[in-house]
Amino acid sequence: MSRYRFPDGFIWGAATSAYQIEGSPLADGAGPSIWQRFAHTPGMMANGDHGDTACDHYRRYKEDVQLMRALGLHSYRFSVAWARVLPEGTGRVNQKGLDFYSRLVDELLQHGIQPNVTLFHWDLPAALDDRGGWLNRDSAHWFADYASVVFKALDGRVQRWSTINEPWVVTDGGYLHGVLAPGHRSKYEAPIAAHNLMRASGAGIQAYRAVGRHEIGVVFNIEPKYPASQRPDDEAAAQRAHAYMNEQFADPALLGSYPPALKDIFGDAWPDFPADDFQLTRQPVDFVGINYYTRSVVKHDEQGYPCRASRVRQHHATHTETGWEVYEQGLADTLMWFKHRYGDLPLYVTENGAAFYDPPVAEGExxxxxxxxxxxxxxLRTLHQCIEDGINLKGYYAWSLLDNLEWSLGFAKRFGLYHVDYASLTRTPKASAKFYAKVIETNGTALA
Incomplete structure (x- = not known):
């Protein structure tokens, strides 16, 4: 038996999100999202890019399912655009929008690919942002009502659901630094938005338990923090950064509390949340998704906002086009930390990948x-070792199936297994797609 063979039943997948690939964001009665609004605000997006066309997956989904079939995917992780289903965020259901996801699910199942559905991947309906968005405590109930609509339509055919994808990115980029939708910059707003996102996740899980018959979890992006030196102030900085990025979201979901370091980080901006809220945030999950891309080596820096810490670039290492260090040991450290802190939950690596330079136009096949x-x-070799070391890892999803809109970075950063020519929308496989297909076909033995 090959040294890299994965367990029988291990799920091999790839992932995308709605606004990054679908295009046609207002088609068939859909409402605008905060990303539709943000992308059309001058100066917010690199090169003035936006998702009006993106990869045109909304119209080309059958073609894209054929790409998944060529890879041999067991599962495809995608997100539902909330405003396609509920144009005003609440109330009236847009059946045409819901029907798109129903057709996509049917197409996947027809080709033996299990859908893995994320309910919220950052594209809040603009109508709800006008009502305060994630700063409004009612947002938890808005989300649960939306989730219930999608559950009732698709749960008979979808066996794996996630509530919220990467709540840290939503709050850090969208409410603290203003570089992502909705573009706010407030130390006072960020913890409120973060808390309401975790309340929404809990409310969504509750809604699923009422009608669902399969599995539901939540997805966190985890970036391990390593001190730049053994100096106590650098070690303390790493601990603060870790609490801020990683524990701030996993703790209320899985432990029913916040790490004490957050009060130190936010100071007078840290609210006293009602104790009853943690009964809502801490709902039993069937699995947790971990998105891992890189690590951070950090040092103490009084000007480092908000954690009094700043990243130290590792000059000896390979870095991706987004400036992220390639550091696979961080994935092992992340999964082991997660097990030690939160117990032996079933885990999926729900995103993992890298942006490297690819030419705008593909040359050759x-x-x-x-x-x-x-x-x-x-x-993937690291993940195999993690399983041998006792991590309860059930599957892996490469990010991303297609080159796509990398949020406010526009189309300049390519993560895809398939190259997309944004002028013609032609899809061309990359060598990484061929490699990944072989890994899937051999259940890992091709990693040797």
């Missing part, structure tokens, strides 16, 4: 991307 192939090989 395959785009060569050796750095991405190396990235995948290193991280």
């Amino acid at each position: 395959v785009v060569e991307d050796p750095l991405r192939v190396a990235y995948l090989r290193k991280h």
Whole structure:
């Protein structure tokens, strides 16, 4: 038996999100989202890019399912655009929007690919943002009502659900630093938005228990923090950064509390949340999704906002186009930390991948991307070792199926297994797609 063979039943997948690939954001009665609004606000997006066309997946989904079939995917993780289903965020259901996801699910199942549905991947309906968005405590109930509509339509065919994807990014980028939708910059707003996101996740899980028959969980992006030196102030900075990025969201969901360091980080901006809220945030989950891309080495920095810490670039390392260090050991450290802190929950790596330079126009039948192939090989070998070390890991989803809109970075950063020519929308496999297909076909033995 090959040294890299994964357990029988291990799920191999790939992931995307709605606003990044679908295009046609207002088609068939859909309402605008905060990302539709943000992308059309001058100066917010690199190169003036937006998601009006993106990868045109809304119209080309059957073609894209064929790409998944060529990879041999067991599962496809995608998100539902809330405003397609509920144009005003609450109330009236837009059946045409819901029907798109129903057709996509049917197409996946027809080709033996299990849908893995994320309910919220950052694209809050603009109508709800006008009512305060995640700063409004009612947002938890808005989310549960929306989730119930989607559950009732799709749960008979969808066996795996996630509530919220990467709540840290929503709050850090959208409410603290203003670089992501909705573009706010407030130390006072960020913890409120974060808390309401976790209340919404809990409310969504409650809603699922009322009508659902399969599995539901939540997805966190975890970035391990390592001190730049053994100096006490650097070690304390790493602990603060870790509490802020990682424990701030997993703790209320899985432990029913917040780490004490957050009061130190936010100072007078940290609210006293009602104790009853944690009965809502801490709902039993069937699994947790972990999105892992890189690590941070940090030092104490009084000007480092908000944690009094700043990242120290590792000059000896390979870095991706987004400036992220390639550090596969961080994935192992993340999964082991998660097990030790939160128990032996079933885990999925729900996103993992890298942006490296690919030409705008594909030349030939395959785009060569050796750095991405190396990235995948290193991280998948690490995951195999994690399983041998006792991590309860059930599956892996590469980010991303397609080159797509990398949020406010626009189309300049390519993460896809398939190259997208944004002028013609032609899809071309990269060498990483061929490599990943072989890994799937051999259940990991091709990693040798």
